[in-house]
Each structure stands twice: as C-alpha cells, then as structure tokens.
Amino acid sequence: MGRLGGVASRVAALALLSGCGEEEAVGSATESYTSGGSDTTDPGLETMGGWSGSSGWVTTGPEDPIGPCGSDPLCLPPGEMVPTEKPDGLPSPLPGVYDDQGPAPPDNQFRALIGFPTRQRGLLESRVALMYSSGPWFRRYMTVEAWMADHAPPENDVALVENWLRSRGFSIDFEAKNRLLVQFSGTVADFNATFQTELHICMRKNPLWEDPPFPVYCTLDRFTLPKFVAERTNGLCTADLPAEKGELSKEVGEVVSDPPGPEAYGPRVFYGAYNMHPLFDAGFTGKGSTLGIVAAGTYHSIDLQIFWKSFGIERELPTRVAVMEPVFERVTETALDTQWATAMAPGAATTVYEGPDARNTSLLFTWNHAIAENKVEVLTFSFAHREDSEPKPLRHQYDESALMGAALGMTLISASGDSGMPDTPCSSPYVTCVGGTRLIADPEGVIESEWAWVMSGSGPAKTFARPYWQDGDVTHDRRAMADLALHSSTEYPMWMRRWAKWEFFGGTSFAAPAFAGMIAVVNEHRRARGLPRVGYLNPTLYLHAPTRKTFRDIKYGATEHYKAGPGWDYPTGIGAPDMTALAQALP
Structure with a gap:
C-alpha cells in the first residue's frame, strides 16, 4: 500500500x-x-x-x-x-x-x-x-x-x-x-x-x-x-429568489442517428485517449454500477437518445428524481453532464437529481440530497462557482455533505471550473477535483499531445487546510486543486446535442462527468474481482504508488497563475488517467 x-x-x-x-x-x-x-x-x-x-x-x-x-x-x-x-x-x-x-x-x-x-x-x-x-x-x-x-x-x-x-x-x-x-x-x-x-x-x-x-x-x-x-x-x-414556476414544454422530434461532423470530439476520442477500450472489450460497461448527476432543471430526452444513437451507444434512459420544487426548464449544463457521463458508462444505472434551477439554494440542497440518499456509487457535479465569489458558509456546507459521502463510500467528483482559479465544491478535500487539459488526438483518441488547459480551475483553496494526502506534493498550507485532469479545451471542443441540433463547447464540465462515468465502469470491474466500490478516491490517488503510476504526467502548458511540470501541479494534478490500468491498480 x-x-x-x-x-x-x-x-x-x-x-x-x-x-x-x-x-x-x-x-x-x-x-x-x-x-x-x-x-x-x-x-x-x-x-x-x-x-x-x-x-x-x-x-x-x-x-x-x-x-x-x-x-x-x-x-x-x-x-x-x-x-x-x-x-x-x-x-x-x-x-x-x-x-x-x-x-x-x-x-x-x-x-x-x-x-x-x-x-x-x-x-x-x-x-x-x-x-x-x-x-x-x-x-x-x-x-x-x-x-x-x-x-x-x-x-x-x-x-x-x-x-x-x-x-x-x-x-x-x-x-x-x-x-x-x-x-x-x-x-x-x-x-x-x-x-x-x-x-x-x-x-x-x-x-x-x-x-x-x-x-x-x-x-x-x-x-x-x-x-x-x-x-x-x-x-x-x-x-x-423563489424558484420560478411554469410548465415543462413537451418534447418533439424522433430518435434518429444523426452523426455530427469532424469539427469537435465525440466520446470515442475519450475512450481512446483514456484507454477505455480494453475494459469495454472485456465486457465492462458499468453494468451493476450506479451513477448520479447533480442537475439544475432537466434535459431533453430525445436529444440524449440521438446523442447516444449517433455515437453507437445503446443504453437505458436515466431515472429522474425531482428534489425540491417542480422542474419546468431544460438547462444546458444538465444536458451536457447527462450526455457525457452516460456515454462513458453505457451499462451503468444513472440517476439525475434535479433541483429547480442553478441558484445556490437549489444546487446545495440537491447535492446534499443525492449524498444523503446513498443510492449512487459515483456522483458528479459541474455547476462550479469560483471559490472566492462564494461565501464561506456555503463552501463549508458543501464540505459537510462531502464528508458524509466519503464515509458512505461514495466517489464525489466535481469540475474544477473554467476560470483558472479554484472553484466550489472542488475545494472540499472530500471531493475529487477534475481539472482540464488541451488534448490533440485523432477521432479514435490516438494522442498527439496533451497539455494543461489555460482555463483549468486550479490553485490553493481559500477555505480548507492541506489534507494529509497532499503533504508529499504541496508546500502551501491549503488544500490544492486540481487532483487530476481530462480534456476540456475550447480550442478542441466536444459535441453535445442541444435543443434539436449539434453544438460544440469546451470546459471542465465535460471532464468531470466523463471521469465519473469511467469510475462507474471501474466499479463493475472491481465487483467482478470481489472488491468493493472505490469510494473516496483522493487518498489512494496520491498515496498508493501503483495507482498513481496509472496517470500520464502532463508536463507542459499553464494557466494565468500556474504552470504544469513534472509530477503533481496545480492545473492538472497527478495527470490524466489510463482507465484500464487504473482499474487494475486500485487496491
């Protein structure tokens, strides 16, 4: 160990x-x-x-x-x-x-x-x-x-x-x-x-x-x-302000295959770049695993099914859980997170926890509810807010919930944000903070280069002291972000299906749900070996040498404030994962 x-x-x-x-x-x-x-x-x-x-x-x-x-x-x-x-x-x-x-x-x-x-x-x-x-x-x-x-x-x-x-x-x-x-x-x-x-x-x-x-x-x-x-x-x-009221508009259109062009990356790039194919080839798709998404509003299920069909993904629709006031709108971030998380784990049972909007009251309560229910093994959150813009009690209350999740054996994953600065709830030591890289790869994910993304949310936390598992990497006395990183660059964007058309975007909002889906597949691999779900990842990522070696060191690139370099660094943490090797190495 x-x-x-x-x-x-x-x-x-x-x-x-x-x-x-x-x-x-x-x-x-x-x-x-x-x-x-x-x-x-x-x-x-x-x-x-x-x-x-x-x-x-x-x-x-x-x-x-x-x-x-x-x-x-x-x-x-x-x-x-x-x-x-x-x-x-x-x-x-x-x-x-x-x-x-x-x-x-x-x-x-x-x-x-x-x-x-x-x-x-x-x-x-x-x-x-x-x-x-x-x-x-x-x-x-x-x-x-x-x-x-x-x-x-x-x-x-x-x-x-x-x-x-x-x-x-x-x-x-x-x-x-x-x-x-x-x-x-x-x-x-x-x-x-x-x-x-x-x-x-x-x-x-x-x-x-x-x-x-x-x-x-x-x-x-x-x-x-x-x-x-x-x-x-x-x-x-x-x-x-009170949650707005209204009627959720009816969905229109048919579920058809409508593959987009080469202007952006699809899921197969992530499958290749982060070595998911050996897991898929061995029959591991996340079956029996449970994956949760913290959402504001809901998504368009026809868009979601067209996204899957166009990229050759077959799977069941998620379960939707209305957490607070009734949902009446469809939100881009929720659609994005659902499409990319489910694409990485086509066999995983997925639950979308839907708060009424993207304000702090809804997001914090929904995050806490998803943890308190303890019905999913992996939970992803991408409504990140810059840490210095959010009040201290809000940051601490996210952490109260995250500590409960760690005790229950949940893997809590958050986007690090796209400001080049630390975000909430990534700053909680009980959350695995996923930063961003700039990946150049072919449509099958064969990598040409991968550098730190200039906007990767990263840096020392304002709020939390350095956890013991960062003692060997971080000299600052604060919790440091990010922990790891996946492709997020707007220069080489990702496809999503939004409001009956294809659009492409960038951001760690893609990296976090994608990594969450990948961990759901890893959990199925672990069950096949008689092992429990991975739970709280951070101590193992940093301190278990065989696990750490499964991450590709990102040595180049920088944000406005920090450079990538050999070993751990603020923009990319311990690096980008090889998911097949990670599944085999995790204790």
Whole structure:
C-alpha cells in the first residue's frame, strides 16, 4: 500500500469503527481532526465562528436543548436570545461577478437554507481516514443508519430552530434527509427584521458563457442570529429568489442517428485517449454500477437518445428524481453532464437529481440530497462557482455533505471550473477535483499531445487546510486543486446535442462527468474481482504508488497563475488517467 497507510498511525487512538459505543470516550461534539500537520495558525487562512482548522465545522452548541424547553423556542431564557454575529452564506457585491442593484423590495419572497454541523465531526474525519488507509478498516464503509446515529445533527436542535423560524412567520419547505439543511421561505421584510440585515438584489454572472446574468440576493453586512441559533447551526447558507414556476414544454422530434461532423470530439476520442477500450472489450460497461448527476432543471430526452444513437451507444434512459420544487426548464449544463457521463458508462444505472434551477439554494440542497440518499456509487457535479465569489458558509456546507459521502463510500467528483482559479465544491478535500487539459488526438483518441488547459480551475483553496494526502506534493498550507485532469479545451471542443441540433463547447464540465462515468465502469470491474466500490478516491490517488503510476504526467502548458511540470501541479494534478490500468491498480 506504500504511503497510503501512513495516516493510520495518526489516528490509531481513534480506531473505534465498530460502532459499539466506545467513541464517547474519545470523541465529543467539539473535538476536531487536523489533517496532516497543516499550519492552521497561518493568518491568511480563513476562519469562522465554529471553525476548527480541520476541513470542516465543529458543533459548538450543547447536545440537548436548554432546560425543559425541548423544541419550544418561546420557553428559552433571555440569555439565549442575545443577538450573535454569524457569517452568512450570501454573496457580497463583487465587480464582474455580483453586481449590486440595490435593496430588494420588502414584499418580495425568498427561499433560504440554514445549515447544521456534523455531530462529532472530528471523530468522523478520523473514521474516514482509517477507511481509506491500509489496515483492518480499509473500505469498510458506514451505512446511512450508522452515520445518522453517530453524526447527524440532533433532532431536537433542528426542531428547535425550525420552530423558531415558524415563530418568525416563515414556512419550512424542505428538511434534508440527513438533517444538515432546512429550507424555509417568507418575505424580504420578515427576513431583514429577523436577521437584522438588508437583502439586496445582485445580478450574478452566468457560469455558462453565452447565457445572460440572473438575479440573486446579496448582502453588505454580516447576519445576526439569536445565540441559541448561532450555536446550533452553521448559519444561513443561502438566500435566493423563489424558484420560478411554469410548465415543462413537451418534447418533439424522433430518435434518429444523426452523426455530427469532424469539427469537435465525440466520446470515442475519450475512450481512446483514456484507454477505455480494453475494459469495454472485456465486457465492462458499468453494468451493476450506479451513477448520479447533480442537475439544475432537466434535459431533453430525445436529444440524449440521438446523442447516444449517433455515437453507437445503446443504453437505458436515466431515472429522474425531482428534489425540491417542480422542474419546468431544460438547462444546458444538465444536458451536457447527462450526455457525457452516460456515454462513458453505457451499462451503468444513472440517476439525475434535479433541483429547480442553478441558484445556490437549489444546487446545495440537491447535492446534499443525492449524498444523503446513498443510492449512487459515483456522483458528479459541474455547476462550479469560483471559490472566492462564494461565501464561506456555503463552501463549508458543501464540505459537510462531502464528508458524509466519503464515509458512505461514495466517489464525489466535481469540475474544477473554467476560470483558472479554484472553484466550489472542488475545494472540499472530500471531493475529487477534475481539472482540464488541451488534448490533440485523432477521432479514435490516438494522442498527439496533451497539455494543461489555460482555463483549468486550479490553485490553493481559500477555505480548507492541506489534507494529509497532499503533504508529499504541496508546500502551501491549503488544500490544492486540481487532483487530476481530462480534456476540456475550447480550442478542441466536444459535441453535445442541444435543443434539436449539434453544438460544440469546451470546459471542465465535460471532464468531470466523463471521469465519473469511467469510475462507474471501474466499479463493475472491481465487483467482478470481489472488491468493493472505490469510494473516496483522493487518498489512494496520491498515496498508493501503483495507482498513481496509472496517470500520464502532463508536463507542459499553464494557466494565468500556474504552470504544469513534472509530477503533481496545480492545473492538472497527478495527470490524466489510463482507465484500464487504473482499474487494475486500485487496491
């Protein structure tokens, strides 16, 4: 196992994965696990109330409600109502990203998410480290039931906060299965009065290059919460305009083969360049594997089937899961992700988790829901936002969910973004961050060259300390991105079928779903050998020498800020995968 086993000695004192109740002796609601000796005293490392210096929050509130009040906020003593500043998850105006349009009308409606911390977070991080190091607990994943029993936010804490929100005139719309998130809604006037702030409307630059900006709520000042709410929550993670309503238009057209021309790459280029053919030839297509896609809106199923038919792919349609408010629009990113993820794993059962739109409230809740359900082995996310444009509580709440996914044995994959800078949720150490290359290859994927793509999202995280598995590669004290890279260049774009016609684009939005599909095929290969699914990839990618050798080092090319070079580098991580070799090497 090489260096993969190195973490075991650091957490040997917490080797209590049996779930026999012993964790109470070593774990508490306030302890934390600091990864790899990271320098958490660095004054440049962002900190927050309740932030421990490890890769997530810690619970600061008591295990039980105060006194005899139970979940009744009206019975709490006055000291628990003291206004307490708490970081909020709403963006502030940022030129070129969030443009302030002034105060929101008081009678406007809103929907918002309040986040709750993982209970005994430090113990859970230690458990996860042991699950992915050599030893008796290697790949012994938790069940949802075990996670809920040991690490879910206390039911009474969630009920207390929900009842307080109701007492302020808000409606509770959705509660996450794992209790990490609650969506509530009401008027802007009540929001401003409750949180002692003023919502503004900002126009958000659309992550899709060709699409127009869209309105979101933003604030100029930090929120204030009652003390008992501030202590039991991570604060407000998001606040957005209400989800729009409408009817999803009917699909038209017939499913026909309509192969596009040579102007862009199709799936076969990826099959060849990343050595998928030997797996396919051996009969491995992802059958029996489960693949999930976090989506906004939905896709056009006729376009999807034409995409498959035109590239010689035969497979079943995905299962669609509406997570929140009803979906009424079709979204380019969702169509792209679905086409390319399913093309890489034609045998994998695929679930598309559909939130109502591409605003933070929908994306965060949908991401968390897909993880909490634990019905897919691999989950991909491509609605990346630049990390420095997103508030700290939002980044941390993505990480709360990602840690649960790692504990359950899920592989969480995110596009690194197309800004040349770090993105969210890639910055979470529990997410495998897929950067971009510029691949020149023939239609069968025979490679002429592969360099770092100039726009590959990459760099040191603002939010998270360097994890132990990057100690040997990264000198900075922050989590570093990317972890690996696949072709993303707009100079040599990829085909997608969009709104009854062929179009071509670039971006890591192709690389992430493609790699997710490839991992679904690897999971079928593992089952055939009697091995469990790969789960959380990052420790193995970095520390298991045979696995690492299956990646082609990308030595040339650069972003605006970082160059590729021998060994690990920011734009391309450990390099581009040989998927057949990776399937054989993974322990």
